[in-house]
Amino acid sequence: MELAFYLSGLVAILATVGVITGTHAVHAVVYLIVSLIAVALVFFALGAPFAGALEIIVYAGAIMVLFVFVVMMLNLGPDTEREQTLMHPRYWAGPSMLALVLLAALAALISQGVVGETIDGELLTARAVALTLFGPWLMVVELSAILLLAALVTASHVGRRSNAPGTSSRSTGGDS
Template identity: 50%
Template sequence: MDIAFIVAALIAVAATVRVVTCYNIMHALLYLVVSLLAVSVVLYTYGAPFMAVLEIIIYAGAIMVLIIFFVMMLNLGLETAEHEKAWLRPRIWIVPGVFCLVLLGELLYLIVQNKQPAAGIQVVPPKQVGMALFGPYLIAVELTGILLMAGIVGAYHLGRQHKKTLHRFLENNLNT
């Protein structure tokens, strides 16, 4: 086995364990991004660079959007500002940052090495993946897009309703 695969797999396992054991949702989401980046490096070592890029763009990008929704929906004013300052402390970012630097170093090493996939592995070009997605699986892709859009609209609606309900509650209690 390649050393890059072993290191990336160990980082993926360690980050995933931290996702499950973290009490703070922000820390768990940060470790989830690191775990998905490590899985991307594992996919690259298997000879699937296109899948590795899709892993980063789709999954790690989706988690970053989830972090934005988390901050947006729970923004409650001054109390939240103190929590956000706590998230920016270096001790929280050191371990995920080191994991990401190791993964970046591995990925750069693998790219410079330009290692070809094993003999039994067939490389699928991106055009063929696109033709498959938008050919026989077009309805599934469109339904997934609609589902994601419904999730975004629902998150926005829930965030707005919470503020309206909070304002009504405060107005009613202040008037009585």
């Protein structure tokens, strides 16, 4: 269990360095996803499977959806030379090796049967998370939901394009 914890922590650090030093946005996002999955495996090793699953679902899934949304919003044209260099194996070797290390650590955890064990004797369940979030932290959860809604409206407004050249995308209120 300790080996999986330390391996996952090392992978998280190395992948985060890859995010920071990455020169291309696609490669940085791939390293970011590997880093988030490594942090989820740290949660699994510490005996918090629900927190690990939330890490994968919310963060790794949301980052991918956000990245796809940004690429669609920017409406980047096809650049065949650039696409061919992005698919070169040397760019994917680092994240692939880190993911294989994570897979080995997860296999070691599963083979030992310690995925559900805890360190302090308390298992983090969905009920415990719900009681914490919607108990003393209710106002913070609601404020973050309002902030995310405002960000969604802002992204929609910024990403909107005009229908015809030379016209504004804003409505004039029927004064034409």
